[in-house]
Amino acid sequence: MNNLKWYRITPLDVLLFRDAKPFSPGERAWAGSIFPPPGHAIAGAIRDLIQSNITIKLTGPFLTYKDQLYFPFPFSYDREHLCKRENNTAVPIPVVPLNWDNLHPLHSLLETDQNLPQPLVFESKHPFNDKLEGQYSAYLDYETILEYLKTSQISVEKWQKNRIKDNESPQPWKIETRPHNTITQGTRQVLEEDGYFVENTIRLQDGWSLAVGIKAKSEDENLKLTDNSQIIRLGGEGHRAILESCPQLGEQWQELEKISQGNQKKAGKKIAYLVTPGVFERRQRNNHPHCKPSPWEWTTAYPNNPTQEKGYLVSFATDKPLVISNRMRFGDNISTPAPQVYAAPAGTVYYLESNSEIILYQDSNASKQIQRWRDLGYSELLWISYQ
Template structure:
């Protein structure tokens, strides 16, 4: 597959008209009276399918489209990406005061006086700490100055321009971060029997958790096709979003220079896949080929995606079946965007985290899953 320059893609803002409903991969049955939660921001495939629905229909199923996203866009058209997970928010206190009296609010814990990176472990300093030598060594906090303490992780979103500077070895400022610009909205669903006040047994009562973006915030994504201003269906319950092109817009980062470069730090821009060995159905946070070259990794819990699906099967010698057959699709554990890898030396391939070859590999590649940006 020929590689498409990310700078050649066309950018669009997706402004939700209503709440957004994206089901997670956890099996769900309304009759159990459970909570139906969602995954937000959604996976790249979800936004790609929404944008593709705005293109003219073609009977040929050519997989020639390229895609990147989704990310966040604020009211000033500033692009926000996942914060690198190796960053720490640092604070200061009076060395003469009692450190136990420090009482930061959750919001204050994410806003540092300055920010530092986790560092590869130095065995001389950490010789009394043990870890599995067959696994990666940990990344550890840097040495603290007098009166300095670690407040916690910064807010989960960083300006694209600040990420570009981060990849060049610079540390961001407090105004470069943003908390989640959305609120969950709980939607109870109750199906009552006719002429009674009883809930239907087969439907039951369940609660769905939707997402409502705050005023001025939108999703941003790029695709290798031109789309006029229109509306598309996005998520469940038939909810829609307004799609508008971002003309003469600069994202604030040179995608291709960062993607094609080299360095000892790799930042995961979009969710990716990796296995501990070739042909393994198990997933982990880094490719097995990188094990000898990694000095450490900063990541978070995996994003589970896949599972039960209703598909229409095409039987040999017959037209496509009219009935949707029950089917199980693979459930994959994706490495979350924002994961950071620290290397001891230049790593071998892969340069894009797509997991072991599978039927969906071409799709994952064209939608830019597992895209890595390189820096120092």
């Protein structure tokens, strides 16, 4: 039984989700904000609301505008290089692994190390033009992603829907910098040590909200969340937001999930599209956890050694890692800073080849530590059958 319920979270003012970078001696006391918020911030707000320690399982968080889900721009398209399509419309150009594009001029000329991810190139049937101009939103609407999952392409009509004006911000939020002063007692002077603190907060644009699916991990437990609007404390400094039930978001997610699961089972070339930050870590030497930008079990699809087992991973497109939080310590001195966790950013795309369904270790009999990341909504993938 799937008892996942979907909710819209609308801030009453600004929000603050401090990044995981610790302050260094001599640096100004700045606190940056990461957005969309990490899953543990959402889970903490829900558990504070229901006053319960039950294990919560999240899907998301995503963004929503007028009750329609929005997802991060996939890195399988290059927003900075455009190509001409129908009616001379300038749209983002797709990138593919070099060995997937037989017509590319470098296909038979460039020697690559098969044990490494293959180089990505602009798809040869869409020659880019550096003189073209245009801006696209950093988040694409549900209908666009639905088409992407169904066809592995995005039509000109859908691109036009997601185009923004030159003076618009690609992200549907703005950053507000707020100083905090601590005054020395009995004076009007700022405290010399730790007296000045600056933080960056997030203000969503009008009409935008967060969207998240919530359920109790165990079907025997009751989440005790009503369908009525409720006020929650979300993020740092006790900022408030409205939590509202929104079944329409659940219907959209179910449709995407249904198509994604079908694509995952298909044989051939596939694209795995990461829609929430991906935490892929394993404990290595001296039991120290190490993070990778891709699942550890995805080995190269073209090993140089003929006796080596063929893997799935052809290549991937990603960006700089996202520092999401400090890692929980068990049995250690918790007063010392814990190591940080680095996640692959949402929008990362993995190019894969397989003759059967690709089953992820994180969704099977994984350890409790890995399951905890999944329960908090991290490493959510949508699957595309490449055509």
